[in-house]
Amino acid sequence: QSALTQPASVSGSPGQSITISCTGTISDVGGYNYVSWYQQHPGKAPKLMIYDVSNRPSGVSNRFSGSKSGNTASLTISGLQAEDEADYHCSSYTSSSTVLFGRGTKLTVL
């Protein structure tokens, strides 16, 4: 299976909002509401930010939100802050009972 498609990089200024897309197929993103998003700072383990398309784990800022339309899921970060600069990875459950990740998106806060 090919990785989910994410933009290699996005950028925004402090206070702005950005959206990262994650495109798959009907066999993964489009077929299940099991999309997750992870934040990863350099040299650190990933941190779960959104699960099941739009749910936030306890402790995650409400500036982070998720949505899905068809085969594309999206992560929106509002009120960008310097500490949001990181890599963001999407993942989806698949029809093979496996999980597929995207290649990751590097967010730069200008």
Place this chain on the structure above:
Amino acid sequence: EVQLLESGGGLVQPGGSLRLSCAASGFTFSSSDMSWVRQAPGKGLEWVSAISGSGGNTFYADSVKGRFTISRDNSKNTLYLQMNSLRAEDTAVYYCAKPPEGYNSGWSKLGYWGQGTLVTVSS
């Protein structure tokens, strides 16, 4: 506090074998599905394998099927990944992970991660 501590990584020659361990604490290990996820240097995350709480169900990525075996010892609160026929493309940091608080099943949402252990496959 949930803790996951991987060990067993290192340098191995192509075609060789290695067994990774993940020592778990702070939760009811036998009730929780567990996963292995890897990350090649400078690359994205890749889901590798998952196992049910009882150990009765296992799942693998196509890239490792037939070469890697996931298992667990619930009496020792430890997860394992036996890696055989290793290739250069298996070089990565390997993380063990579990569902977030309030969830025991599934591997589509991984709320707790270990610090990772580096596996390098090279001659």
